[in-house]
Amino acid sequence: MAYWQWGDPRSAHVVLCVHGLTRQGRDFDALARALLERAEGAIRIVCPDVAGRGRSDWLRDPLAYQLPTYARDMLALLAQLQAEQAIDTLDHVGTSMGGLIGIALAGQKELPLPVPVRRLVLNDVGPALEPAALQRIGRYVGQGGRYASLAEGAAALRELSSGFGPHSTEQWLTLSAPMLVPAGARTPDGTAKVATDAVDGAAGPFLLHYDPAIAEPFRAVTAEGVAQAEAAMWSLYDAITAPTLLVRGAESDLLSPATAQAMTRRRPCAWLVEFAGVGHAPTLVAPDQRSAVVSFLLG
Helix, strand or coil: CCEEEEECCCCCEEEEEECCCCCCHHHHHHHHHHHHHHHCCCCEEEEECCCCECCCCCCCCHHHCCHHHHHHHHHHHHHHHHHHCCCCEEEEEEECHHHHHHHHHHCCCCCCCCCCEEEEEEECCCCCCCHHHHHHHHHHCCCCCEECCHHHHHHHHHHHCHHHCCCCHHHHHHHHHHHEEECCCCCCCCCCCCCCCCCCCCCCCEEECECHHHHHHHHCCCHHHHHHHHHHHHHHHHHCCCCEEEEEECCCCCCCHHHHHHHHHHCCCEEEEEECCCCCCCCCCCHHHHHHHHHHHHC
16 A cells, blocks of 8 residues: 655654545645644654555455455554554544545544544545435446546546536646556556656556446445445444544535534534535645644644
């Protein structure tokens, strides 16, 4: 599993930032810079590419692309970080799927974390997910096309990601470039990797930088399975003791207002902030979004 690291590797304060279903760790570049500025560099920010995404390896068994695998991988990563430098403060920022991973880590006291999660940020996700949004995501995940140029690929991603809210052309290209990789950069089983991310001027065509097989367990979900998972996630969420910031796009189709309000009612140390003009999910690029998270973690 590859990860991106910002700040001081000797810092005992680690912020683990975990991305959404089809994304990768570079999504947190803007947030990492803002955290570094507030902490004056005295912080270690780690942004993994979850298995099957970005520079991380693809899994041989597609059915392993599920939450238990991802949670175990994060435990292994944290154990490695702990071996390099003892951790005394651990925060978790999770967007969508990354937030579910955060719930799994923070809601199970028996897990071998270096230290308990101190503060938890859940970006547009909760224990209950709206079925219509899951169907929408299921229609495009694993269906990435072939793009003649970086600009063409970025435009296609923009159409799929309208819920991310308004971004300048420069901001969108920055978010999109790590999501695209030159065709032929990986073998069919995902073992070959490029040394650098796609950038302007790189030769096309480009493909999306994730294993299409991540869609297999997603599409295999049944209504009964969703109900069981929801009950399990509420149980984990209720067991969390860390102060929690719930970030929601006001137009989100994945996290309903009712679920968001239930999350704040069920836990007195959970707060909700919503951003107008944004759906699923806020990218934490806009200054007001970054500021909310930075102030919660370091204010």
